[in-house]
Amino acid sequence: MRLGLALLACTIAAPVAPAALAEEVFPSRLAGHAVLPAFTMIPPPADAPRDLWLSGRFTGAARNDAPMSVEGDTGPAYGSHKTGIALPFLGQPVQGMSGFAMNRAEDGSWFTLTDNGFGTKANSPDAMLFLHRMQPDFVAGTVERLETVFLRDPDRKVPFRIANETTESRYLTGADFDPESIQYLDGEIWIGDEFGPYILRVAMDGRVLSVHPTMLEGRALAGPDTPGVSVPAQPGRDFRVQRSGGYEGMALQPGTGLLWAMLEKPLLGDDGQPEGDFLRVMTFDTGKADWTGDSYRFKLSEGATAIGDFNFIDETRALVIERDNGEGDAARACPEGEADLSACYPLPARVKRVVLVDTASPDAEGYLRRIGHVDLLDIADPDGKALPDLSPEEGSFTFPFFTIEDVARVDDSHIMLANDNNLPFSGGRRIGAAADNEFILLSVPELLAAQ
Template identity: 75%
Template structure:
């Protein structure tokens, strides 16, 4: 009896411990590969001519002068140059923002490029597309096997798109911000940040349906949702924060439910975040296109660790356990943090990376308030590399021999690779991030991590 009481008490305490108190598991670097930052591909032959030069609207005025404006990380991050200039000839592959749980028949991995250059306003010439890729950890290279561009020939998108008047009707970053992807029965499901919406498409990129998010019987909208009119009052006219829509969307095995997680806390009536947690809504892929609402009505909560501000990806590893990336907004090794009040920030990081975690959760275990149970996490800023697998140098004011870090602003891809390994990748925000080296644009890095104990945890 005493043993049962102690076990019950321990279980209760586990639910109410702060997120940062969960167990930290070790991780070892087993492979490192990358797709170079400056990787561009041509738009489809039937795309508008406008799509041949992308990034024309990232400044205050339209700019057709190719590669005339040097990219940098922005004043908040020290204005470090990245060595790559806008606008581009072609479409950048950058911004890899989610792995699908299921792979293609040839073993390649589905991933997708996000909205382009960061906002709805500056990305009307950035086409939306997803890929099949294969990292090779022997050569350190990532092979891009196929890229598929999203288009809306059947006019399923319920609002005017940027290329509305064209025959091909390709989608752009002015229409959606795709941040997560799943593949089921040869079709694609994409989580969007702007609506937030769930987009259903064919394997060749044709939109089949666009699903508006419903929470507690009401449409959930944000400042970038078509129909939100400025001036709008946060918390009353919209609840989703800007860049706070679906960042992770996991596909649950057997049920075929999509667990769609918002990137940031939603806003209450007072316009303030409702708490240090994120909403997770479930969508039934079997009902979504039948005329019935695919939203199940179930809603859960994911509590962020102290210092974390957002999540990056979300994928199941079995019937109930899943991986979640949580992160802060920093980039760069913390040993190069700028001194307080430093005037010259050219060789330091004003906002260094600190919280970059992969969290293991169990969706079958929720408490009375709907919080999903956190089993433990690994720290991407403290990866062991005893075998010297790292192939890219990191700027740091400390000895990183035998150590490896993943000090990127946006880490947005994680999936189960095999029984003992996970695969993680970053969104490099071309040409606006430089987390590995000061003055050098971040590449699209893929890291293979040996985390056997982590994956076995219950």
């Protein structure tokens, strides 16, 4: 999720290798395209506090209680393009798809979730947290929301004060957690959070069953938004997890019950700088409800700054979304030195990939083997599957969104992806319009067969 209007754009990537990693690039073909419109709202539950009927009141410099009064924009780093949708919202926005569960529901629908709301802990106390069952229809080009489950803590399992602490219903908000990854196992939901970072075990009715802090090499990891971290704090000493650097991907390994939890960004060293051009991956045993003590590393390729999702496709191989902080079609990049950014992208998408990794053969330093990738900025569309007005005027189909945060295997030939649209702060597809929640079906048999 974008941190406010432009904060994440200022994130400095860790040093990377001088040359791109040598790995095979596999072709991809667009097999389906569906959209959940950006402006899709739902009402809170009947027992929710009344103030949650208005969301996004705290995204500006001052509280704003006037519905639909301030139009969103992409922020100065992205050209300050207006998005055509104004805050605060009446109701709760179904935006920001931030993870697909590997296992589907019995009816074949997909578990996914909305992230923390508006990008930061401070600006999201009126954004409710929820997960969904959704079913894209790639023939009709639509996405049906079959069910929404709101997260709550009636049994007081959360080990810190929540925003709705004194209410009877105790619904969770974006001031409590930033849910970014989801898995479904044996009738329960497991969620990876960015703020702690924590792993949450959740019942199918949305009740939190347990909350697990992250342990690495015998120490609890923390970030600047972890409860108990005092400000001022020294990066690298008081906390090692970067802001918006907790769990963005959390894969469930088939047959083992192990969650492979991957941080979005590199950890900080004692000097407060990124420890390297790699991301930490820790394994959590759902049966024992504890960390195994094993950890691995995912090496970022040149130009990549973060990952967006992580899901197994079999017992050992998994898909990882790798991305930069860019947004928008590079064909419409602003010329160097251009002062008028209203009709171009000053920071266009350059690195958007789905990487296939092998978890069974880490090297001596724990690095997962990168097998190959597909380029999400170079997708063939010979059958014209792209929806009208949502593809470049010429050239390959692209998925040029700032945050692409959902990937899963559909069958032996296809994978499905979706974006987090950061409503109302991201464009990416059309200048002057908020990004929709787009779902794409890709035919990638060569990638899925690669060893």
